[in-house]
Amino acid sequence: MQKRPHLPPLQTLRAFEAAVRLASFTRAADELALTQGAVSQHVRALExxxxxxxxxxxxxxxxxxxxxxxxxxxxxxxxxxLERAFDPPARGAARASSRAREPVRLTVSVLPPFADRWLEPRLGRFRRKYPHIELTLRKEAALARLNGRDGVDVALRYGPGAWPGLQAERFMDEEIFPVMSPAYGNGVPPRHFADLARCTLLKHRAQPWEPWFQAVGLDLTEPRGAPLFDDARALLEAAEQGRGIALARASLVARELCEGRLVRLWKRRVTDIYAHFIVWRADSPQLPAIDALRAWLHDEAARRAF
Incomplete structure (x- = not known):
């Protein structure tokens, strides 16, 4: 007979889950009618x-x-x-019926370029997997407050990963590389990294060139007087028009590269200093739906291709 693994006590698991969900030992203790010290002991036992x-x-x-x-x-x-297993049959059936009648609505704040070029082409798979979750995208450049009054449940952000008072989970790194139109420079791409010093480099306000320069060992500073863009879509459109070379994120140029409207310069892999994060409030009433979105986003990030 195979010996079953010894599981931690159920109270330990509950204390730990509440401490993570609420991001507070004190609030977890209040929810479970324990002392803060007891929650801390449960967490340390699990660690x-x-x-x-x-x-x-x-x-x-x-x-x-x-x-x-x-x-x-x-x-x-x-x-x-476990809770569903020990639900009285009538109450469990009522809950299932209620869930079927009342879909969950989840509003997601996301940058427009990432929504258009990476997220929306994949949403069909999310809807097939979670048909009870009605996902609404709010495309905006401003950071959602997630304060319960702005109507946003969860945000997808690109940055360093530290937003005070909010939970943040990295779900995808970003590879960056220079791209250009096949017609730029009479169709002759630069052969060496140093050749970029003689090219027109297009700049995005939130995507500086210097981290890429440093990663490839190029002694160049941020280009001065270069065309400057606030929107990633406008930046890539300018590159397609042959107005210069852009530093692109892999998630935003997949279709242009596949269709030949842009070409990648060099195969050197450089991971950006920033990454994509899922951001939410620990006390959000939509935690189950947010958990589903988190799991799906991790799966999609691993999939990469459309």
Whole structure:
């Protein structure tokens, strides 16, 4: 007879899941009618069992690690299964019927270029997998407050990954590389990195060239007097028109490269200093739907291709 693995106590799992979801030992203790010290002991017991830290202790409090978010999601899914298993049949049927009648609405704030070029072409797969979730995209350059009053449940952001008071989970890194129209420079691309010093380099306000220069060992500074763009779509359109060479993100130029409207210069792989993050509030009432979106985005990031 195969020996079953010894699982942590259910109370430990509940305490840990609540601490991650609420991003607070104190609030987790209030929810579970425990003391803050008891929640802390449960978390430390789990950390000892896994031999890995699950929270980073900072002055502002304990911050869940990416491993903690991943584990809490799995625990939450398991707890939901247990709760359904022990539901009285009538109440369980009523809940299922209620869920079927009332779809979940989830509003996502996202930058327009990323929505148009990466997210929307993939949404058919999300809707097939989660037909009960009505996903609404709010395409905007401004950062959503996620304060419960702006109507936004979750945001997809590109940046360093630190937004005070919010949960942030990296779901995709970004590769950056120069691109140009096949007609630029009479159809003769620069052969060496240093040749860029004699080219017209198009600039995006939020995507400087210097990190790429440094990554390839090129002793150049940010180009001065170059055409400057605030919108990534306008930047890439200018490159397509042959007005210069643009530094592009892989997620935004897949179709242009495939169709030959832009060509990639060199195959040197450079990962940007910024990345794509899922951002939400730990106390959001839409956590189950947000968890579904998080899991799907990780799957899509691993898939990469359309």
């Amino acid at each position: 000892a069992r896994l031999a890995t830290p699950l929270f980073t202790r900072e002055r502002s409090g304990a911050v869940p690690t990416p491993r903690a978010h991943e584990l809490a999601l799995q625990i939450r899914q398991g707890l939901n299964v």
